[in-house]
Amino acid sequence: MCGIVGYVGESNALPIVASGLKNLEYRGYDSAGVALSTDGRLDVFKSEGEIDDLELPESHPSTCGIGHTRWSTHGEPSDANSHPHTDCTGDISVVHNGIIDNYEALKNELSDHEFTSETDTEVVPHLLEETYDGDDLVSAVEHVVAQLDGSFALAVTAADHDGIVAARRDSPLVLGFCDDGNFVASDVTAFLEHTREVAFLEDGDVAALTDDSVTVRSAGERVERERQTVDWEADSAEKAGYEHYMLKEIHEQPQALRQTISGRLDVVNGEVDLELDLPEQYLQSVEEIQIVACGTSYHAGLYARRLLEEHADVRTSVEIASEYEFTGGRDPWRTLVVAVSQSGETADTLRAMRTASAAGARTLALTNTVGSTAAREADDVVYIRAGPEIGVAATKTFAAQVTTLALLTVEVGRTRGALSGDRASTLLENVRGIPGAIQQVLDADESIRDVAREYADSDAFFFIGRKLGMPVSLEGALKLKEISYLHAEGFAGGELKHGTLALVTEDTPVLAVLTDGANASETLRNVKEVESRGAPVVGASSLENAESFLDASFTVPELGGLEPLVANVYLQLFAYHVADELGRNIDKPRNLAKSVTVE
Ligand code: F6R
Numbered sequence: 042m043c044g045i046v047g048y049v050g051e052s053n054a055l056p057i058v059a060s061g062l063k064n065l066e067y068r069g070y071d072s073a074g075v076a077l078s079t080d081g082r083l084d085v086f087k088s089e090g091e092i093d094d095l096e097l098p099e100s101h102p103s104t105c106g107i108g109h110t111r112w113s114t115h116g117e118p119s120d121a122n123s124h125p126h127t128d129c130t131g132d133i134s135v136v137h138n139g140i141i142d143n144y145e146a147l148k149n150e151l152s153d154h155e156f157t158s159e160t161d162t163e164v165v166p167h168l169l170e171e172t173y174d175g176d177d178l179v180s181a182v183e184h185v186v187a188q189l190d191g192s193f194a195l196a197v198t199a200a201d202h203d204g205i206v207a208a209r210r211d212s213p214l215v216l217g218f219c220d221d222g223n224f225v226a227s228d229v230t231a232f233l234e235h236t237r238e239v240a241f242l243e244d245g246d247v248a249a250l251t252d253d254s255v256t257v258r259s260a261g262e263r264v265e266r267e268r269q270t271v272d273w274e275a276d277s278a279e280k281a282g283y284e285h286y287m288l289k290e291i292h293e294q295p296q297a298l299r300q301t302i303s304g305r306l307d308v309v310n311g312e313v314d315l316e317l318d319l320p321e322q323y324l325q326s327v328e329e330i331q332i333v334a335c336g337t338s339y340h341a342g343l344y345a346r347r348l349l350e351e352h353a354d355v356r357t358s359v360e361i362a363s364e365y366e367f368t369g370g371r372d373p374w375r376t377l378v379v380a381v382s383q384s385g386e387t388a389d390t391l392r393a394m395r396t397a398s399a400a401g402a403r404t405l406a407l408t409n410t411v412g413s414t415a416a417r418e419a420d421d422v423v424y425i426r427a428g429p430e431i432g433v434a435a436t437k438t439f440a441a442q443v444t445t446l447a448l449l450t451v452e453v454g455r456t457r458g459a460l461s462g463d464r465a466s467t468l469l470e471n472v473r474g475i476p477g478a479i480q481q482v483l484d485a486d487e488s489i490r491d492v493a494r495e496y497a498d499s500d501a502f503f504f505i506g507r508k509l510g511m512p513v514s515l516e517g518a519l520k521l522k523e524i525s526y527l528h529a530e531g532f533a534g535g536e537l538k539h540g541t542l543a544l545v546t547e548d549t550p551v552l553a554v555l556t557d558g559a560n561a562s563e564t565l566r567n568v569k570e571v572e573s574r575g576a577p578v579v580g581a582s583s584l585e586n587a588e589s590f591l592d593a594s595f596t597v598p599e600l601g602g603l604e605p606l607v608a609n610v611y612l613q614l615f616a617y618h619v620a621d622e623l624g625r626n627i628d629k630p631r632n633l634a635k636s637v638t639v640e
Contacts, residue, residue, distance in 0.1 A: 043112050043136075043137070044227050046058055046062060046107070047207065048061070048105070048223070048232070049104065050105075052104060053100070055106060059108070061231040062075070064232075065226075065230065072123035073108070075087070076107050078103055079102050083131060084103070104252065107198050109137075112429055115161045117411060122158045129167065133200075134166065135197050140191045141165070141191045144162075144164045147168065147189075165195060182197055183208075206250075208246065209242045213227055213241070216250070217229065230278040240257075240269065246258070284621070285617070286430075295477070295479050298437075301426045302473065306472065308469045312451070312462075313455075315445075317452065328376065332379045333362045333378060333397070334380065335361065336435070337435040338381040338435070339381075341381055341442035341446060344446070344606070352451070352464070352465075365396060377403050378397035381408075382415050383408065383425075383442070384410055385415035387636065391415060394418065403421075405423065406423075407422075407425065407446065408425065409429075427440075432628045434523055444606075471600050472603070475600065475603060482610040494619075499548055500528070501548075503537065503549060503571070504529065504530070505567055506555075507554075510556065513605040513608060513609045517531055517554075517613075523633060524627050526631070547575035551568070557602050557604045558604050581608035597611075
C-alpha cells in the first residue's frame with residue numbers, strides 16, 4: 042500500500058518527513074516524494090525509485106511538509122506519476138492512498154486544466170484549484186472529497202496555507218501529537234520516534250493540522266477523536282500490531298479485495314470494467330483460454346478455470362508455467378494466454394508467456410505489480426490491486442487473483458453472450474460479498490488457533506475438496522507445508538481412495554472444504570472414508586450440524602457458490618497458527634523467496 046506522512050510544527054519539516062518515509066518503506070513502494078510549504082512557496086521533490094534516490098536539498102526552511110511512498114495502481118512507476126501531485130499553479134499539493142473510481146469523469150470536467158500524470162490522484166489538486174479561494178482550505182477539501190467516489194486517504198498542503206488538511210474514506214489515517222508539532226500518517230510507524238500519542242481518523246473525517254492545533258470535522262460538524270497512547274515497538278507497528286506480516290496480510294484481505302473490485306463492478310447491469318483492450322470480436326472468437334502460472338497463482342488459475350467454463354462457456358486449461366510447451370496443436374490465433382503472477386517477475390511464468398507470444402497467441406498478464414516485466418511484455422494487463430505483500434507466503438494476493446479472475450469471467454462471459462445480465466448480476470453481487478464474508482472468518486481467528494495448536498504435532502495433513510474446493514485444498518496444503526515444514530497434500534476429494542488413503546491414520550488430520558461450490562455432499566462421503574480410518578477431520582463448512590460429525594467445524598457464510606474462496610481463509614489461518622506453534626520463521630520460510638526470478 043502507499044504510505045503518507047505529514048508534519049507541521051516548530052521544527053524543520055524536511056528531515057522529519059524524510060525519516061517518516063523511511064519508516065514507511067516496509068510497506069513496499071516504487072516511487073516517493075515530498076512537498077514543503079513555506080512563506081507562500083511550495084517545493085516538490087519526487088521521483089521513481091528508492092527514497093534514497095530522491096534529490097532532496099541539504100536543508101529547507103519549511104516547518105510544514107507532506108511525503109508519500111507510492112505503490113502504483115494507475116499509471117506506471119515514473120517521476121511524473123509519483124506523489125505529491127499539484128494543480129496548474131503548482132501552489133496546491135496532494136498525496137493520496139486508495140483509488141478514485143470516478144477520476145475519468147472528473148478529469149473530463151477539468152478540460153481546461155493541464156494534467157501531467159496518468160494517475161487518478163491528480164484530479165484532486167485540480168479540483169481544489171477550482172474551489173480553494175486562498176482562504177479556507179478545509180472547506181475546499183470538504184467540498185472536493187464530496188465529489189469523489191472510491192477510497193482515499195488524502196493529505197493536502199498549499200503554498201499560502203499554514204498547515205495540512207487530511208481526509209479519509211476507506212483508507213486509514215492516524216494523527217500524532219507531540220510538543221513541537223502534529224503529524225498525520227497512514228500508520229503510526231511513520232512518526233513513532235516522535236510521539237506515541239495518537240488518534241485514528243474515521244471515515245468521512247476531515248482534519249486540519251497546524252503547529253499547535255488539530256481539529257476534526259465530520260459532515261461539516263466538529264468531532265473529537267479519542268486520543269490514545271500506543272505502546273507498539275517500531276517493529277510491531279510495521280505489522281500493525283500483528284506478530285507477522287503473513288497474519289497482517291491475511292487480516293488485510295477484506296480491505297485489499299474492496300480495492301480489487303473498486304470501480305469495476307456494475308452489479309445492476311451485470312457488467313464489469315477492467316479497462317482491458319481486448320477487442321469484442323476477438324473475445325467472441327477465442328476457442329481456448331490457457332492460464333499459465335506457478336504455485337499459489339497456479340491454484341488461483343485452477344479456481345478460475347471452473348468459473349470460466351461454467352459462466353463464460355470457454356474451454357480453459359491451466360498449465361504449470363515451468364511445464365508449458367506451446368505445442369502448436371491448438372490454434373494460437375484463437376487462444377488467449379493469461380499469465381497469473383503476483384510479482385509479474387516469475388521467470389517460469391515469463392518464459393511461458395514469451396513462448397505463447399512467439400507462437401502468435403495474445404497474452405494477458407494478471408498481476409499485482411504495476412510496471413513488472415509481465416505487465417510490460419503482455420499484450421494486455423489487469424491489476425489485482427492487493428497492495429504489496431511482504432510475507433513470502435501468498436495470502437491476500439491469492440484472494441485478489443481469484444476475485445479479479447471472477448471479474449474477467451464476467452467480462453468474457455458477457456462478451457461471448459454466454460452469461461445473461463441476470464446471472465452476471467448475481468455473480469457480481471456474490472463477488473461484492475466476498476470481503477464481508479472473509480471478515481466473518483477472520484473474526485473466528487482465535488478458535489482456529491486453538492484447533493491448529495491441537496494438531497500441530499501431527500505426522501502429516503491431507504486437504505480435500507471438490508470443484509472449487511479442489512484448488513483450495515491444494516492451496517491449503519501448500520500454505521501449510523511452506524511455512525510449517527510439515528508434510529501436507531491436497532486432493533480432489535474423490536482421489537484420496539486411489540492410493541493416499543493408505544497413509545491416513547489417527548495421526549493424520551484431514552481438512553475438508555464442505556461448502557457450496559465444493560460439492561459438499563460428495564466430499565462428505567470422502568470424509569466418512571477417512572473418519573473410518575480414525576483420522577480427525579476439521580471442516581470449513583456450510584453444512585447444517587457439521588459440528589456433530591466433524592472433530593472441529595468452522596462455518597463459512599453463504600456466497601452463491603463462491604464459498605471455497607472464503608473457506609481458504611480458514612486454511613490460511615490454520616497454516617499460520619500451526620507454523621507459529623512450531624516457532625517457524627513464518628515470513629521468510631527456509632529455502633524460499635518472494636519472487637522466483639530463476640527458471
Ligand atoms: C506460495 C507462493 C508461491 C508463488 C509462486 C508464483 O505461497 O507465494 O508459490 O505463488 O512462486 O509467484 P508469482 O505469483 O509472483 O508469479
